[in-house]
Amino acid sequence: MSNAVLPSRTVQGQDVRRRRRAGVGKSISVGLLVLGAIGMVAPFLWMFTTSLRDASHAYDLPPQWLPTEWDWGNYAGAVSGPVPILRNMFNSAVIAIAVSVGMIITAPMAGYAFAKLQFPGRNSIFVGLLSSLMVPAQVTIIPLFLLMRTFGLLDNPLSLILPGITGALGVFLLRQFFLGLPQEIIDAARMDGATAWQTYRLIALPLAKNAVSTLGVITFLGSWNAYFAPSIFLNSTDTATLPLALVLMLGPYGAGNVAQVMAATTIAIAPALIVFLVAQRWIIASLTQSAVKG
Amino acid sequence: MTMTAPKTAVPPAPASGRGGRPGPQSTARRREALTGYLFTAPTVIGFLVFVLGPLIAALYLSLTKYNILTAPKFIGLDNYIRMFRDERLATTYGNTLVYVTAAVVLINGFALLFAVLINQRLPRALTYVFRSAYFFPYLVALVYVSIIWQALFQKDTGILNYYLTAMGGERIDWLNSSEFSKVSVIIVDTWRNVGFAMLIFVAALQEVPKDMMEAARMDGASEWQVFHRIILPMISQATFFNITITIIGAFQIYESIIVLTRGGPGDASRSVVMYIAEVAFNKFDMGYASAIAVTLFLIIMLVTMVQFRLRKSWVNNE
Numbered sequence: 094m095s096n097a098v099l100p101s102r103t104v105q106g107q108d109v110r111r112r113r114r115a116g117v118g119k120s121i122s123v124g125l126l127v128l129g130a131i132g133m134v135a136p137f138l139w140m141f142t143t144s145l146r147d148a149s150h151a152y153d154l155p156p157q158w159l160p161t162e163w164d165w166g167n168y169a170g171a172v173s174g175p176v177p178i179l180r181n182m183f184n185s186a187v188i189a190i191a192v193s194v195g196m197i198i199t200a201p202m203a204g205y206a207f208a209k210l211q212f213p214g215r216n217s218i219f220v221g222l223l224s225s226l227m228v229p230a231q232v233t234i235i236p237l238f239l240l241m242r243t244f245g246l247l248d249n250p251l252s253l254i255l256p257g258i259t260g261a262l263g264v265f266l267l268r269q270f271f272l273g274l275p276q277e278i279i280d281a282a283r284m285d286g287a288t289a290w291q292t293y294r295l296i297a298l299p300l301a302k303n304a305v306s307t308l309g310v311i312t313f314l315g316s317w318n319a320y321f322a323p324s325i326f327l328n329s330t331d332t333a334t335l336p337l338a339l340v341l342m343l344g345p346y347g348a349g350n351v352a353q354v355m356a357a358t359t360i361a362i363a364p365a366l367i368v369f370l371v372a373q374r375w376i377i378a379s380l381t382q383s384a385v386k387g
Numbered sequence: 388m389t390m391t392a393p394k395t396a397v398p399p400a401p402a403s404g405r406g407g408r409p410g411p412q413s414t415a416r417r418r419e420a421l422t423g424y425l426f427t428a429p430t431v432i433g434f435l436v437f438v439l440g441p442l443i444a445a446l447y448l449s450l451t452k453y454n455i456l457t458a459p460k461f462i463g464l465d466n467y468i469r470m471f472r473d474e475r476l477a478t479t480y481g482n483t484l485v486y487v488t489a490a491v492v493l494i495n496g497f498a499l500l501f502a503v504l505i506n507q508r509l510p511r512a513l514t515y516v517f518r519s520a521y522f523f524p525y526l527v528a529l530v531y532v533s534i535i536w537q538a539l540f541q542k543d544t545g546i547l548n549y550y551l552t553a554m555g556g557e558r559i560d561w562l563n564s565s566e567f568s569k570v571s572v573i574i575v576d577t578w579r580n581v582g583f584a585m586l587i588f589v590a591a592l593q594e595v596p597k598d599m600m601e602a603a604r605m606d607g608a609s610e611w612q613v614f615h616r617i618i619l620p621m622i623s624q625a626t627f628f629n630i631t632i633t634i635i636g637a638f639q640i641y642e643s644i645i646v647l648t649r650g651g652p653g654d655a656s657r658s659v660v661m662y663i664a665e666v667a668f669n670k671f672d673m674g675y676a677s678a679i680a681v682t683l684f685l686i687i688m689l690v691t692m693v694q695f696r697l698r699k700s701w702v703n704n705e
Contacts, residue, residue, distance in 0.1 A: 122504040123513070129501055130520040133582070136535045137523075139546065143538075152544035155553075203430040211416070212423030218431065225438040227691045229639055231660050232684040235448060235667050235677050236441035239455075259433025289422040318528030320642040321660075325668060336530040340646060343534055351538055358531050365526040373519060377586055 137362070144168070144356040151352040167356035174342065174350075176330060178357055181338035188250050188257070188334065189316040195258025196312045197305050203259075204267025205293055209279055219268070222261045230321055241326055252326040253334075257316060263308045270304040271297065307376055310368055317364055335361050442684075449678035454671045466678035476679065478654045479662040482569060483638060486658065489573040490580070490637035495629050497581045502588030503614070518589070521582035529579060533646035536575045537562065540647065568648040568656035575643050580636065584629045591625035592618065624698065631694040635687055659683060 138158055143151050144167050145160045172179055206212070207219045241252040274297060282292040298305070320336045327333050330341065339357055343349045368376070449466055451459035470476055505517050524532055539545050540561035548558045561571045595618055603613050619626075641660045644650055650657030659679065667676035 119507060119509075122507060123509065126501065126504050126517050129497075130517055132578070133520045133524060136532065136539060136578075139539065140535045152541075154544070154546070154549045156546040156549065199429040199433070202426040206423045206426035210419055210423040210426065212420035215423065218427065221439075222430065222434055225434055227684075227688045228438055228442055229635075229680075229684060229687050231639060231663055232445050232677075232680045233438060233441035234664075235673055235680065236444035237437065238668075239444075239673075240441070256433070256437040259430045259437075261430075261434070264430055289419060293426075314526060318530070320528065320530045320645075324642075324645075325664065336528055336642075339534055340530060343537070343646065345649070354534060355538070358534050361531055362527050365523075365528075369519070369523055369526055373522065377518070377522065 140355045140362075141359055143352055144359045146352055148350050148352040151350075151355075167350075167352045168360070170350070171342070171353040171357040171360070174353060176338050176342045178335065178338050178342070178360075180331060181333050181335045182360070184250060184332060185317055185335040188253050189313045191250075191254045192257035192316045193309045193312040195254070196260060196263050197309045199259045200263030200308060201267045201298060201301055201305055202293070203264045204269075205271050205297055207264065207268045208271035209274070209276070209297070210289070219264075222264060225261045226265075234322065234325060237322075238325055247326055248328055248332050249326075250332070253316070253319070253322060256322075257312075260312075263312065266308055267301065267304055270301050274300060303375060306372075310372055310376060314365060314368060445677045445680060445684075448674050449681045451674045453673040455673060456671075459674065462674070466675045469675060470678065470682070475654055475662060476659070479657045479659045482654070482657060483640065483659045485569055486573065486576065486640050487634055487637040490576055490633045491630055493573065493577040494580050494584050494633050495626070497577065498584035498629065499588050499626075501581070502585045502592055503618075505585070506589055506592040518586070521585055523582070524579045525583045527579075529575075530642050530646060532579055533575055533643040536571070536578075537647050540571050562648050563652055565652055565655035568651065571647050572640070572644050572656055575647065576637065576640065580633065584633065587625050587629050588622060591622035595621045627694055627698055631690060634690050638683060638687060638690075 135158075139156065142157055142160050145162060145164055146153075146157075146167075147162070147164055148167065148170075203222075207215060237252075237256065238247075241247050241249075246252040246255075278296060278300075279292055282296045283289075287295065318336065319334070320340075323334045323337055327337060330338070333341065339354065339361060342357060343354050448459060450461060450463060452462050452465075453459035501517075501521060505514060509517075539547050542548060542558055542560050542563070545561070547561065552558060559567055561567050600613050600617055603617055608616070639660055640658045641664075644656055644658055644661060648656045650661050654662075660683070663676050663679050663683070666672050666679065
């Protein structure tokens with residue numbers, strides 16, 4: 094009996110000590126997390142506050158973290174400045190929308206075929222496609238540049254749209270989804286006399302709504318945020334996308350009007366913020382799932 | 388066996404279908420195959436025209452001298468031999484390796500730290516706010532966050548130096564000194580990517596069985612032992628994924644440097660991708676630029692394949 098009681102007491106003692114230590118540990122860790130979170134948000138806060146200040150006060154120190162004035166003049170100035178950023182934003186939007194629409198048409202079809210249809214060469218084609226994930230954009234950019242030049246597509250949004258409407262990553266994501274779809278659903282539809290297209294369009298695709306939306310949003314943001322390929326294919330202010338325009342506005346060595354640049358950057362970040370507010374939960378879920386389970 | 392076969396045998400139709408003899412089954416099969424090809428056609432065409440074709444073209448161009456104006460001239464491995472004597476290439480690859488090392492250590496280190504902290508029992512709203520704050524920069528274009536940071540980094544007007552001098556430190560020339568220009572690039576890179584890696588770690592940590600950790604603690608294991616012996620092995624798959632992603636990403640680092648330091652001073656912060664772009668599109672030395680790009684491709688392919696192998700063998704995936 095005494096043998097049994099003794100250890101249980103020490104376990105209890107340990108437990109209390111552990112819990113007290115856990116309490117201290119928890120406040121330290123929450124403190125660290127708060128510190129990190131401030132570091133993450135502060136640059137954006139500074140951007141927004143600066144965008145609302147008169148240009149002559151843009152660099153006032155000590156820095157003001159909350160807007161002291163609500164002067165929207167910098168936004169008007171940014172929009173009417175020498176760089177036509179409304180035009181550039183329109184260019185970015187056209188390309189990003191075209192690319193995401195193309196992607197959400199082509200990738201689910203291919204993903205479905207690789208998951209649910211039988212055809213000779215299916216697996217080797219899929220592996221070949223997947224291997225393109227190993228090919229960095231920097232390797233193909235020179236031949237692509239020459240290709241676009243040959244077809245007269247330089248300085249044309251098509252040079253970014255055409256390579257963007259298909260892609261292995263989307264096919265991979267959608268194939269993963271369709272693999273999880275019970276075969277009975279497909280078989281039942283086929284049994285009822287639906288054609289392969291009808292089965293896909295009316296049964297499988299609607300079930301993939303979430304995966305397709307995620308793909309659409311990821312593709313849109315990827316295109317909206319892209320810099321490398323646009324900086325090489327586009328070379329006039331009228332065709333430039335928004336990231337190119339903002340670098341232009343910033344000028345060499347950050348010599349541009351900072352308050353206006355921050356106003357333009359605030360506008361440029363808006364789509365990411367909207368996506369983030371509306372959809373971050375399922376974007377996070379699908380991104381992490383494909384990484385951890387894939 | 389042969390005696391019972393006829394009783395339980397299925398109708399011979401599938402067999403004939405498989406044999407390729409005309410019949411309703413084989414027509415269906417052929418039609419399904421056709422559908423498969425049609426469904427994959429856009430993606431396959433896109434792959435051939437915009438990935439595989441250009442890749443082969445890049446391999447070919449890397450063996451030529453080509454300045455766009457005159458036809459490519461085959462020069463064998465000269466471009467590859469030339470790389471060994473190119474000091475700027477050595478500098479830019481050296482810088483890139485610094486970025487890669489820093490990314491692997493800092494991004495994954497901070498991500499794991501924050502992931503472990505966030506994975507504790509915290510109020511749900513708090514967890515949500517933290518996750519959102521850390522993840523948001525990842526959604527914003529690298530160009531945009533770099534534009535913000537270059538203002539913060541300014542030597543005389545930037546708020547980083549303001550707080551630094553307020554605490555009694557010296558002003559740092561973040562963007563234009565050869566010691567600190569790389570540091571600035573690394574800070575922005577880490578700051579932007581830590582959130583994504585953290586989410587991957589959090590997802591993996593949530594799969595670690597709680598009672599296993601409890602049992603180990605009951606048996607007197609210290610927190611460090613629990614972390615080292617139980618948690619780390621169980622999240623190894625996520626760790627490998629994150630390390631691979633950060634290596635591949637850092638080898639391609641480009642636009643943050645364009646905005647922050649323009650590669651300078653001199654080549655002090657220039658990455659190999661910036662050098663490729665310069666050789667190709669300012670000097671129009673397409674053959675040599677292709678050769679450098681091919682080395683980058685080989686490195687990234689190697690990293691990906693190593694990850695793939697390790698994932699299959701070493702990694703503990705239950």
